[in-house]
Amino acid sequence: MNISTPRSSETLGPAADLRRFDLQRLRALIYKESLQALRDPSTLLIAFVLPVVLLLLFAYAVSLDAKQxxxxxxxxxxxxxxxxxxxxxxxxxxxxxxxxxxxxxxxxxxxxxxxxxxxxxxxxxxxxxxxxxxxxxxxxxxxxxxxxxxxxxxxxxxxxxxxxxxGLDVGAPPQAVVLEPRYWFNAELESRRALVPGAIAIVMTIIGTMLTALVVAREWERGTMEAVLSTPASVAEILIGKLLPYFVLGILSTLGATALAVFVFNVPLRGSLTALMLLSAVFMVPALGQGLLISSLARNQFLAAQIALFTGFLPAFMLSGFLYEIDAMPAWIRTITLLVPARYFVDSLKTVFLAGDVWAVFVPNLAAMAAIGVLFFMIAKRATRKNLE
Structure with a gap:
């Protein structure tokens, strides 16, 4: 008499995860993670207070304008x-x-x-x-x-x-051609109008990558992640349940930062809010995926913070075109910037704020951010599945 034993989700592979995907369990995981985020003061500070501080700094303390x-x-x-x-x-x-x-x-x-x-x-x-x-x-x-x-x-x-x-040479003939320079998109040449949209990308990177890496690494550190992994929930349910609340936090933070940029710092929003939200939502995919990948490799908060700083925040700050023009960088550095999601997000944010809805710019940037995000999630899911075995 043959007795078949049920195979685990690790043996059945991704197809088993999809068959066992349960919306009720997913709602419970999202609810649990949302409560945990709302009860954590550090999460709320990073999501809602830090963006205000950074925008104030980049709007007033940092200036590329050479005046007076x-x-x-x-x-x-x-x-x-x-x-x-x-x-x-x-x-x-x-x-x-x-x-x-x-x-x-x-x-x-x-x-x-x-x-x-x-x-x-x-x-x-x-x-x-x-x-x-x-x-x-x-x-x-x-x-x-x-x-x-x-x-x-x-x-x-x-x-x-x-x-x-x-002006002293009154006898000189009048100039046949008079040059009157015009500056598109930022006629006043105010650096604030370019810095504030880029600062929103930095804020989103901090929320998506650093916050996610710290929160999930903290659960590994405390041992609560093992308890979640031992439940009947599939890997997909666990990942979505973990990340969706921080995705919503990132979108809410973007809305708040946009309101500050437009109504407080007088940065024009010439594009549509719909395009801005679409760009922000797609950028959160690689940001969250990178944070999840970092947390699956680093099981303590200190190490996760260091990795997130060097692989997330610093590249977004230095290699995204936020402060330094990418075209002025050496060729090998420009090649590295192609792997930085913030590069595409900063370019899109400056376009939607200063130029409008230019989909010829948005579509390639959206595709690049989505591709990098899918790569991060595939690696992170594989690493998380290993933890289940």
Whole structure:
């Protein structure tokens, strides 16, 4: 007499999981995980308080705008032309000029960082003006420890001198072509309008990857995950039940961050809210999948936090185009950025906020994020199934 013994879900494989998928059990797991998230103050802080703090920092503390840069103007000449040039420096809104008569008064300020550079109007300024030769009219000294600001001070100081000198030459023929630059999508060139949408991607990365990795790793640490794995629930039910509450938290956090961006920081939302929510929902797939994968490999919170920091947060911050343009990176770094989900999300967020619903940009980004997310989940499910064996 042959007696057949039932095979476990590990032996039957994924098909058994699909046959045993039970919505009632899934609802119970989601309810249990939601209660656990709501009762955990750290989860609520990360989901709702940290986004506000980060957006405030990136909106006000971090700025790529070069305005009111402090410089010195050393007036060694007291002539009328020198006074007129000094007035041109005082009139611009982009340079905060401080006038002195001896360069020794600004040398120490440049060393201490109080000034970012200074312009010297030499004693023979009037003679140089009269000769009209190739000899420079002024000397421009900048602080090279801040290369971008140094280039800005040099170029804008040159522009002030050239514009002032052109205005003096009344006998010059009028320009046949007048160039009027126009800037699309961010006409005011305010860095806040580019930083705040990118900050939303950083917030979503923290919620999706770091929070998920920490929460699931904490259960491994406390031994409660083994109890969940020993229940009749399938692997798919456990994974969905674990991640769905944090998916909802991420979407709610995105809505809150969007409201702050539009109504507090005056960042325009030229696209639709539907497109924004679709992009956010798809981005949560690789973010949650990465967090789940980290937690399945690291069984304690400290290790999970370190891995999430180096594989989730830092790549999203450095390699997504949030602060540094990807096109300016070396070729091998640009190749690595193709594996960073935040790269596609930051690009899409800037588009939906500043340009509108450009589906020619959205569709490839959505496909890339979904593909990376599916890869993470496949690896995470395989690792979780191993824990059941």
């Amino acid at each position: 840069v402090r410089i010195g103007v050393v007036m060694e000449s007291e002539g009328a032309s020198a006074q007129a040039l000094a007035a041109a420096f005082a009139a611009t809104d982009y340079l905060d000029a401080h006038f002195v008569h001896d360069r020794r008064e600004v040398d120490n300020k440049l060393v201490s960082g109080e000034l970012r550079g200074y312009v010297v109007i030499p004693q023979d300024f009037e003679q140089r003006m009269a000769l009209r030769n190739s000899e420079p009219l002024v000397q421009i000294i900048t602080d090279g420890s801040y290369p971008n600001t140094a280039n800005y001070v040099e170029n804008y100081s040159r522009g002030v001198v050239q514009s002032w000198r052109t």
